[in-house]
Amino acid sequence: MERGGSPAYVCPDGAHWGQPPPAMTAHSATIDVCIVGAGPAGLNAALVLGRCGRSVVVYDSGQPRNAASQGLRCFLSRDGINPHELRAIGRLEVGAYPSVTFIDAQVVAAKRSPYGFELVTSDGQSRACRILLLATGRVDVLPDRPGFRELYGRGVHHCPYCDGWEHRGQRIVAYGEYPAVADLALALLTWTPRVTVVVPEPGQASADDRRRLGEQRIEVAPADIASVEGTPEGGVTGAQLANGERIACDAVFFTSALPQRSALAENLGCEMDDGGSVVCRAHAATGVPGLYVAGNVRGGVHLAIMAAAEGAEAAIAINEELADNGLNPTEAVRPRQPTSGGDA
Ligand SMILES: Cc1cc2nc3c(=O)[nH]c(=O)nc-3n(C[C@H](O)[C@H](O)[C@H](O)COP(=O)(O)OP(=O)(O)OC[C@H]3O[C@@H](n4cnc5c(N)ncnc54)[C@H](O)[C@@H]3O)c2cc1C
Numbered sequence: 618m619e620r621g622g623s624p625a626y627v628c629p630d631g632a633h634w635g636q637p638p639p640a641m642t643a644h645s646a647t648i649d650v651c652i653v654g655a656g657p658a659g660l661n662a663a664l665v666l667g668r669c670g671r672s673v674v675v676y677d678s679g680q681p682r683n684a685a686s687q688g689l690r691c692f693l694s695r696d697g698i699n700p701h702e703l704r705a706i707g708r709l710e711v712g713a714y715p716s717v718t719f720i721d722a723q724v725v726a727a728k729r730s731p732y733g734f735e736l737v738t739s740d741g742q743s744r745a746c747r748i749l750l751l752a753t754g755r756v757d758v759l760p761d762r763p764g765f766r767e768l769y770g771r772g773v774h775h776c777p778y779c780d781g782w783e784h785r786g787q788r789i790v791a792y793g794e795y796p797a798v799a800d801l802a803l804a805l806l807t808w809t810p811r812v813t814v815v816v817p818e819p820g821q822a823s824a825d826d827r828r829r830l831g832e833q834r835i836e837v838a839p840a841d842i843a844s845v846e847g848t849p850e851g852g853v854t855g856a857q858l859a860n861g862e863r864i865a866c867d868a869v870f871f872t873s874a875l876p877q878r879s880a881l882a883e884n885l886g887c888e889m890d891d892g893g894s895v896v897c898r899a900h901a902a903t904g905v906p907g908l909y910v911a912g913n914v915r916g917g918v919h920l921a922i923m924a925a926a927e928g929a930e931a932a933i934a935i936n937e938e939l940a941d942n943g944l945n946p947t948e949a950v951r952p953r954q955p956t957s958g959g960d961a
Pocket residue numbers: 653654655656657658659676677678679680681682683684685686688689690691692722723724725752753754755757769770776778779780878879881911912913914919920921922924
């Protein structure tokens with residue numbers, strides 16, 4: 618669904634009122650900013666840019682990272698909110714700013730152009746923009762075992778800060794490979810002393826991993842999980858191991874690879890770090906001119922409130938880059954001053 622009007626522009630001297638500005642573009646349909654991704658990062662960027670009167674198109678493919686979550690935590694004033702509701706509220710709030718348009722479509726290709734960027738969506742539409750913000754998020758790779766997908770977001774989790782409180786004092790299995798599973802198990806001690814590590818490849822433990830777990834008297838089961846057992850309501854009751862043993866527990870936390878949701882950043886030439894995050898310079902900029910990133914696309918703390926903050930940071934940097942290039946916002950926020958006369 619698309620809404621919002623076509624932008625009008627004013628240059629500092631007022632000479633190009635209503636026309637595309639001369640700097641940064643020679644393309645008549647070029648808008649200021651395209652944002653790919655309407656999660657917390659993209660929505661907060663759209664909010665700030667909408668309040669700057671920038672012409673913005675926000676694309677979203679409807680695949681938020683936390684789709685399985687029952688309640689978003691650690692977000693001040695919204696603790697426990699359904700994540701779909703948070704996004705819906707965000708869209709409503711951003712919708713109050715007329716220069717922002719939402720398009721529910723996947724961006725399948727993006728390339729640099731003389732005037733900025735050109736995007737192509739899954740429905741074959743193309744659009745030109747001066748600045749591109751990627752807020753496309755990441756994907757959690759779930760272990761391919763019965764129970765993980767079914768119970769994900771209820772009794773099976775990956776983030777202790779998001780879901781540890783709900784399982785405080787309970788029996789928790791930490792599942793994955795070294796060294797990440799040792800870090801996960803130690804982190805879970807904040808909420809419960811009853812942590813058991815289940816690790817398919819115990820031989821990969823370093824001396825440091827063994828020492829750290831040993832010091833905390835954390836038990837290690839050297840086996841794979843065959844399945845996670847639970848109730849129809851989503852509670853976990855146990856982990857069935859591939860060696861035939863069973864561990865009774867109330868939750869399973871796992872470590873996983875965290876690939877990018879979209880290949881756009883890499884395809885546009887962004888530098889990636891060893892963890893698969895886009896390397897970010899000051900104020901959300903990348904090494905590609907005019908290309909910014911916000912949210913889980915980047916490394917660091919992957920909480921939704923951080924993603925939202927990074928969206929705001931990117932938006933301010935983008936607005937300043939546009940202003941530095943002599944591009945001022947729409948008439949709606951920046952009405953032309955009368956040249957003479959008028960009320961005193
Ligand atoms: C089960 C679970 C529970 C979680 N619980 C919490 C919690 O309690 N508290 C917390 O702070 N965090 C939690 N998180 C983490 C939280 O989901 C992320 O921090 C947050 O969603 C990151 O926001 P984002 O905007 O970067 O990405 P996302 O929210 O993932 O949004 C990215 C958007 O980009 C869109 N997109 C991607 N590629 C394209 C494309 N090519 N074209 C168009 N659109 C595209 C996607 O459809 C998606 O809507 C949880 C995560 C999971 C998996």
